[in-house]
Amino acid sequence: MRILLIEDDTVLGAAVRDQIAADGRSVDWVTRLDAAEDALRGAGYDLILLDLMLPDGRGIGFLKALRSRGEVTPVIVLTALDQVTDRIEGLNAGADDYLVKPFDLAELSARIGSVARRYSGNPNPIVTHGALEIDLSARSIHRDGRPIQLTAREWALFEAFLSRPGQLLSKAQLEDKLYAFNAEVESNAIEVHVSRLRKKLGSAVIETERGMGYRLGRP
Amino acid sequence: MRILLIEDDTVLGAAVRDQIAADGRSVDWVTRLDAAEDALRGAGYDLILLDLMLPDGRGIGFLKALRSRGEVTPVIVLTALDQVTDRIEGLNAGADDYLVKPFDLAELSARIGSVARRYSGNPNPIVTHGALEIDLSARSIHRDGRPIQLTAREWALFEAFLSRPGQLLSKAQLEDKLYAFNAEVESNAIEVHVSRLRKKLGSAVIETERGMGYRLGRP
DNA sequence: GCCAAGCTGACAGGAACCTGACGGGCCGGG
DNA sequence: CCCGGCCCGTCAGGTTCCTGTCAGCTTGGC
Structure with missing residues (x-):
């Protein structure tokens, strides 16, 4: 299971990366949307963790663009608590799940496990x-x-x-x-x-x- | 934590049941797949231990049916079939882990503990x-x-x-x-x-x- | 046998729920 | 820029069925 983490906060990003690694999953971490685009071109990700507040663009637009070109890879959005409208917008844009910062790392593992069970392994779920x-x-x-x-x-x-x-x-x-x-x-x-x-x-x-x-x- | 054990070998089944009980967990033990179906209808299990060789059907089919109806309870497969294809088949069918017989009972406890920790996010008391x-x-x-x-x-x-x-x-x-x-x-x-x-x-x-x-x- | 306490079938009122309709907001096409 | 379509929250009127109340009966203690 390969996971792409898009998060510009270095502290939070490192914590999330370590948690995922501790669960025995493989993770690539990028801090910018253009880097995320490059990573996705290589393809093969089973899950995307997307922060909505990034230095070089709005995560929502990225997600919409992703979906509009037919990408079905599940996306879990990471968003700050006060961005209420973002959350609703994200749902409409095609996110699969949400985590509101600050979130518990165990909660993150559970959500990832849930997505993994639903989408991976079985080629025709x-x-x-x-x-x-x-x-x-x-x-x-x-x-x-x-x-x-x-x-x-x-x-x-x-x-x-x-x-x-x-x-x-x-x-x-x-x-x-x-x-x-x-x-x-x-x-x-x-x-x-x-x-x-x-x-x-x-x-x-x-x-x-x-x-x-x-x-x-x-x- | 309630565990459903599906195992037709009475010697091994009893040993597993006793080991789980010694760990302070609750076990229900059935020896046939139709009995397992009945037990699951009552719902509420946190983990299923599934033997793949049973008198009244193949465990793989049971597991696939389980997953196809949306059941997300983690499953650890117990199998004597130490062949790569069977492992792959089991994991594709939705198993979370597997143990190849003969296995060490301490190893079983460790796997159960691991799964329990991984899924502790959705308690179902x-x-x-x-x-x-x-x-x-x-x-x-x-x-x-x-x-x-x-x-x-x-x-x-x-x-x-x-x-x-x-x-x-x-x-x-x-x-x-x-x-x-x-x-x-x-x-x-x-x-x-x-x-x-x-x-x-x-x-x-x-x-x-x-x-x-x-x-x-x-x- | 007598009385108090508890049990239960019946019933009406209303809270909870369902659903058709409507309008605002967003988006894409012309 | 205007228009049409779609999604979605709101509302109102109708429907369902939960629930408190009551009355008549049963149970248990003395």
């Missing part, structure tokens, strides 16, 4: 859930051979359920996953997204635990 | 009470592999008993736990909820101390 066929790396879903298109928010929501099958997730937890911690969603946005997901995926996929939250139903 | 398996974070209860659905209030009540096993809880204490301080409950709401809980969980779970209150019965 198709997950099935009932009649649904889910390709996590391509972010596509099929049912009966027919493709189902999800929007960014819908995918993020569905992924939250997929990563913890059977787990009960409260609306507050889902809001934390979809939005910044303190981003106030003063309405029933989660309910609406669940409703839209059910319409696309089938009503039995997500179950409601009234008063407590939602969970992914057993296939 | 399972409490058992008699035939009930309770996952507090997922808010799910299983009995004989079958799920039991509780409402929000019923959970709050049951949690109050679980957090103080064997201790007598008066109705006033339970009311404080279930409702806001000044919420006036002028009726037998607690009695009603206890009744509903007993109907779902079994009548022996909660005992009545006439004139005093309720307590969680001995399993």
